[in-house]
Amino acid sequence: MYRDLHDPGLAPGNGGFLTALGRPDFNVFYDAGTLILIGAKKSAPFGDADCWLAAQNLMLTAHAMGLGTCCIGCSLTAFSIPEVRAELSIPNDVAITAAIVVGTPAESPGATGRKPPAILSWKKPVARRR
Ligand SMILES: Cc1cc2nc3c(=O)[nH]c(=O)nc-3n(C[C@H](O)[C@H](O)[C@H](O)COP(=O)(O)O)c2cc1C
Structure with a gap:
């Protein structure tokens, strides 16, 4: 059963998600046919970063294939x-x-809204004199 985690009722801290987890009809994997686990050697210096890069490539490719x-x-x-x-x-x-x-x-929802990026610092490049 699908749960929209953007639903404020399920937000971390108010217990809604934990309640949903306890329901027999709630499947954290949304009854999807495939679960792919991406991992790296614990000794890999940037293992987490490698995994997330691979994850995004996988997700973009799946989307391009209609999945x-x-x-x-x-x-x-x-x-x-x-x-x-x-x-x-x-x-x-x-x-x-x-x-x-x-x-x-199961559906093709439209794009969700995006917050503008928080730019912490911006310096205009100084033109070099010749
Ligand atoms: C690191 C990470 C973990 C997530 N874990 C879950 C999860 O456990 N269950 C879930 O339904 N969605 C999970 N999501 C998906 C988000 O709830 C959300 O749907 C997704 O980031 C797309 O956001 P958008 O709808 O604003 O584009 C996760 C997303 C990320 C990036």
Whole structure:
């Protein structure tokens, strides 16, 4: 069952999402056909960054193929549980950074609004004299 996490009732802090998690009809993976876990060796210096870059490439490619994706950050702690790691054959030296469901979109919602970027500092380049 889909839950819009932008719904203020589900915002972290007011307990709505935890309540939704407890419902038998709520599937954190939205009944998607595929879950892709992206991980890197724990020793990789920029492992997290590598994973997120790969995640975005995956999501853009899926979109170009007419598929839908969603990051499922709330599932990540599960991939630290030894039994879950064993079940999924996740090697001991690998940390899972991104969990992304892929499926056929049930709808094609329009673009959501975007806040303007917060520019902290801007310096006009000084023209060089010759
Ligand atoms: C790091 C990360 C974790 C997320 N975790 C979840 C999640 O656990 N469950 C979920 O439904 N959506 C999750 N999302 C998706 C967001 O709720 C949101 O739908 C997505 O970022 C698109 O935002 P937009 O609708 O403003 O474009 C996550 C997004 C990101 C970037």
